[in-house]
Amino acid sequence: MNSTIKNYYELCKPNVVLMMLITALVGSLLASNTLAPLSLIALAMLGIGLCASSAAAINHIIDRKADANMNRTENRPIPQGEISPFKASIFAFTLGALGAAILVIYVNTLTALLTLASLIGYAFIYTVYLKRATPQNIVIGGLAGAAPPLLGWTAVTNSVDPNSLLLVLIIFAWTPPHFWALAIHRKDDYAKENIPMLPVTHGVQFTKLQIILYTIIMMLVSLFPFVVMMSGVFYLFSALILGIIFLYYSIALYFDEENKFAFPTFVYSIYYILSLIHISEPTRQEAISYAVFCLK
Numbered sequence: 001m002n003s004t005i006k007n008y009y010e011l012c013k014p015n016v017v018l019m020m021l022i023t024a025l026v027g028s029l030l031a032s033n034t035l036a037p038l039s040l041i042a043l044a045m046l047g048i049g050l051c052a053s054s055a056a057a058i059n060h061i062i063d064r065k066a067d068a069n070m071n072r073t074e075n076r077p078i079p080q081g082e083i084s085p086f087k088a089s090i091f092a093f094t095l096g097a098l099g100a101a102i103l104v105i106y107v108n109t110l111t112a113l114l115t116l117a118s119l120i121g122y123a124f125i126y127t128v129y130l131k132r133a134t135p136q137n138i139v140i141g142g143l144a145g146a147a148p149p150l151l152g153w154t155a156v157t158n159s160v161d162p163n164s165l166l167l168v169l170i171i172f173a174w175t176p177p178h179f180w181a182l183a184i185h186r187k188d189d190y191a192k193e194n195i196p197m198l199p200v201t202h203g204v205q206f207t208k209l210q211i212i213l214y215t216i217i218m219m220l221v222s223l224f225p226f227v228v229m230m231s232g233v234f235y236l237f238s239a240l241i242l243g244i245i246f247l248y249y250s251i252a253l254y255f256d257e258e259n260k261f262a263f264p265t266f267v268y269s270i271y272y273i274l275s276l277i278h279i280s281e282p283t284r285q286e287a288i289s290y291a292v293f294c295l296k
Contacts, residue, residue, distance in 0.1 A: 007077040008091060011060050012053035019274070020052050020148040021045055025169055026277045027152030030230075036156045043106040044155035046239035048148065050099030051115045057092035058123035061085050070189040091169070108158045109152055118147040123290040132194075138183075142175035143168075149277075163230050170225075171273065173218040177211045177250060178269035183255075185262040209256040211265070215250045222276060231279075238279045246272050 028041050051074060060067070060078055064085060065072035075081045083091075097117060103112035121144030130137040149167035183190060183197040184204055190197040199207045222239045225231040249268050253261040 002062035003082075007082045010077055010264075011057040011083065011088060011091065012095075013059075014053075017049055017052045017056060019270070020145070021049050022274065023167075023171065023277055024048050024152035024155075026147035027149030027164060028150075028156050030149075030167070031111050031153040031156040031161070031164065040107065040155065043102055044152065045098045046154075047101075047107060047112070048115055048151050050095045050102065051119050052148075054092045054096030054100075055119040055123040057088055057095065060121075061088050061092065062123075062127045066193045066195065068135070072186055072189055076269055081160050097233065103155075107155050110158055110160075111154045114147065114154060115268055118144045121147075123243035132196065135196045135198045136178045137196070138176050138198075142172050142179075145175055146171035163225075166224050166228070168229070168255060170218070170221050170276070173214065173221045174269065176214040177218065177246070178266065178273070180207050180211050181253065181262050181265040181269060182212075184259055185266060203257065205254075208250075212247070212250045212254055215243075215247050219247065228230050235279050239276060242275055257285065 001188075025041070028036060028044060060076060064076075064078040067076050078085060078088055093108065093238070096116075100112050100116055103115055126137065126141030126144060130141045134140070139215070148166045149171065150160065150164045153164035153167070157164075180198055183274035184199045184207055187197070187199045187204065191200045199212065219240075222243055223236065225235075226236040227241070244266060249261060249265040253259070253265050256262075262268060
C-alpha cells in the first residue's frame, strides 16, 4: 500500500470503525423480519463508516500532542509528521460530509442526524471535553460509541424502536470494563499526559472493582433480548457463557497484583461483543449468514 494512502487509512482507525460497522450491520439485520435490500444496507454502512472514519480522524487531530508523548500512539501519522493537521482536517471534513450526504440522499434523514450526533459526541464532546474533565469519561462518552446498532436499525426502519435502544444499552454497559482494562494496561501513558482515566485518579485496584461491577451489569443487560423475546434460548445460554468467561477475566484481573490480566481482559472483551452480536438472533439464521457473507 502506498505510504500516503496507508497514513490516511490509519487516520480512520480502521479496526475500530470495522467493529462499529459490524454492530451497525447486526442492528440493520435485526430491525425487520425480512432482509432489507442489499443496496440500502450497503449504502447505510458506507455512510456510517465514512462518518465514523471522520470522527476518528478528528480524534487524531485533537489528540496529536498527547499522542506524540504516549508509547501506544507516538507512531500515528500526525505525530510522526506524515500528515499535517490541516490536511487531516480537510480529509476528516470530506469524509464526514460525504458520509452524511450518502445517508441523507440514499438512506434517511433520521439515520444521518443520529450518525452526525454520534460523530460530534465522540470527536468533540468526548475528545475535547470529557476525556480530560472526569474519570467517568468512558462511561459518559460511551453513549456515542454505543450508537452503531441504533444507526443500523434506523437505516432500515426510519424509526427508533425500544429494541434498538436495548442493543445500544448492551454496548453502553460493555464499554467501561472493555476500556478500563486497557487503561490499566496503559496507566503510565495516561498519567504522563495528565489524562484522568480511572486508574490514574482512583487507583488500579478501585478500577478493577469497577470492572467487575460493570461486567455484572453488562451480563444482566445482555439477557434483556431474551426477556423481551427478541432472541431465543440459544442466545440466552450463549450470552450467559460469554458473560461468565468475561467475569472470570475480571475477577482474575482483580487478584492479579502485576496486572498481567489487563490486556488479555481487554482482548477478550472484543471477542465477547463480537460473539454476542453474532448470536443475538439465532432464529434468523439467514440474517447471520448474510452478515458473515457481507463481512468476508
